[in-house]
């Protein structure tokens with residue numbers, strides 16, 4: 001059938017789709033994820049599977065309730081990514097109900113309450129993580145030291161199931177994440193160099209340390225992030241401005257009082273800085289759409305992250321910082337725009353050219 | 357030559373290889389020609405022939421009306437059959453007054469005006485000849501060329517830019533003209549520069565046309581005033597304003613013309629038409645058309661008599677290989693869908709495309725995921741996602757405030773959108789509504805003003821009458837007093 005005036009050009013389109021965009025993000029996440037699954041063993045694998053299953057089930061339920069076309073929307077990949085990122089932000093040995101609750105909260109409250117795909121104001125995975133962190137601070141901060149799969153001390157499949165569904169002995173096995181440890185020590189009045197004693201920035205970067213799944217392994221995450229920039233799924237603006245602001249502020253404070261404030265590099269490789277910069281802050285739906293807006297937004301997250309990490313009650317501040325800046329996104333989009341061709345930054349037509 | 361940076365743009369699949377290697381072939385004269393009276397921007401032409409008249413090739417059929425208009429000439433010799441409304445190559449398919457000409461097969465020329473020596477004749481003479489020959493912008497803009505050649509008198513023009521970017525996918529007609537009719541094009545360019553009184557000419561060609569670049573560079577070598585400049589291959593490089601910025605660093609202020617910053621832009625095919633008009637006295641009666649798209653069996657570049665029906669072009673190209681989803685006039689980015697195949701080729705028809713579903717790649721529209729792809733792609737620095745949202749909520753003034761009227765309709769935003777949102781469709785709708793609103797507002801104001809004027813007049817008459825009455829009374833009273 002030939003259709004004419006009900007449509008207008010262009011009559012050619014890039015071979016792109018939401019599904020393809022989401023798939024590329026997953027490809028970028030894959031190396032770091034596999035590495036983390038290997039480092040933390042069967043309980044971590046269970047956690048990822050459960051979080052994904054809960055997210056998908058919630059999505060299907062919400063779509064059905066809203067009367068939307070299930071195959072079209074369920075297949076867009078956005079919910080898989082939400083569940084995946086949520087799992088990456090959980091302690092790897094967290095119990096099953098954390099995974100399920102997190103998935104339900106992220107997808108139902110973080111996304112569908114606002115109207116579904118593209119409508120949510122807040123990053124769904126971070127909504128889930130923060131809700132869990134506030135409601136269940138204990139299991140949300142119980143980390144284990146790495147025990148690579150099939151190695152000594154790594155639980156087998158059955159043991160893994162019993163950890164996920166039956167719980168484990170926190171006192172015997174738990175280990176603090178670096179951010180948490182340094183923070184507690186500092187609060188006790190221990191000097192920084194002592195508090196940081198034994199902190200190996202290289203191990204932090206590689207990821208062989210206790211922490212959430214995606215908090216560790218900055219290097220693999222960085223590679224994934226660079227891949228996303230190369231494939232133009234995200235632009236450099238948010239990661240660079242966020243990490244730049246975090247690094248600059250930390251360096252400045254370290255220079256002011258080296259005994260109390262760790263330096264810039266420490267802040268970049270610990271916690272979820274890299275995951276946050278390339279995969280969470282860059283969430284398309286909840287970040288500004290214009291490049292200058294993204295610079296403002298990224299810098300805001302970097303600064304807030306530093307402030308929360310340093311002076312607030314939580315060791316890691318990225319989730320809070322992202323949510324706070326999510327709330328600012330509509331304002332940023334409203335006030336920060338590119339210059340329009342033929343106009344000044346304020347929107348007035350350019351002055352007429354004087355004859356040279 | 358150093359180029360200046362312009363923002364945004366896209367790298368669409370060009371698909372020019374289907375026709376880039378195809379030499380221009382003449383299309384045999386069809387049995388009937390359909391010549392619309394309006395093949396240009398401005399007022400439609402007024403017929404000077406009637407049904408039954410015999411005309412010769414190049415004879416005037418309809419004369420221009422007013423400042424901005426263009427005449428229509430006979431594409432060949434024959435008989436005027438009728439003048440009646442006929443479907444135009446426009447999405448609406450609304451019928452337009454059209455002259456039906458039945459060729460007699462003799463292809464006998466009329467007495468053409470004598471050749472003009474452009475470098476001896478007065479400058480205005482050139483523009484007059486170009487107007488007389490019905491030359492319009494052949495890149496698709498169809499603005500009467502003579503008007504643009506006259507801009508030198510109103511504005512201080514110092515550069516003539518010849519747009520050989522041909523940045524629309526599929527189209528290769530300008531490419532072929534530059535390769536096969538190089539001397540005619542370059543001569544036309546020099547004539548236009550003379551008409552404008554400019555000393556500097558830049559012929560800009562995208563790098564994906566190396567043969568055209570080489571041919572044009574060689575041909576222009578003898579003329580110091582001409583610079584042939586290779587452009588990066590990027591859409592919409594051929595947008596007039598952006599081309600000028602890339603070449604000169606000058607940015608056209610919003611709602612102004614490139615002439616305001618001293619530059620006039622003409623198209624390759626137009627330059628050749630100017631050459632024909634001035635050197636040979638020949639009016640614009642045929643043009644080169646790229647017939648392409650995978651739905652066509654054999655893609656070609658054809659030299660087509662104006663008024664030939666699209667169906668005849670497609671038939672000459674071996675017919676259809678598969679049913680197309682669209683027939684387009686022009687390129688896929690800014691071209692227009694045609695209501696079907698029974699519409700004529702006109703002065704602005706640079707391409708006829710029959711696209712398959714796979715080529716068009718149209719998909720279900722999904723919700724916007726605010727990826728910002730459209731913002732990055734927009735060459736004008738607009739925020740398409742936001743404009744579309746405002747238009748969806750009928751906030752037209754708000755959309756205008758953030759630049760709806762600065763949008764070129766280039767389609768870059770819609771091309772890259774992963775949610776397949778028909779952004780340009782929103783913008784067309786929004787612009788149309790804004791124009792209608794403005795008309796309404798003007799009408800209301802007019803009505804109000806008229807009402808006020810009337811009220812004032814009534815009041816004034818009333819006052820005058822009362823004053824007269826009072827005066828008369830007074831006079832009468834005085835008279836009485838005087839009489840007493």
Ligand code: SF4
Pocket residue numbers: 289723724725726727728729730731740741769772773774775776777
């Ligand atoms: S490109 Fe499409 S999906 Fe992306 S922001 Fe623009 S309108 Fe939304």
Ligand code: SF4
Pocket residue numbers: 733734735736737738740762763764765766767768769770779780783
């Ligand atoms: S169609 Fe308009 S809004 Fe879209 S990219 Fe082109 S100029 Fe920008």
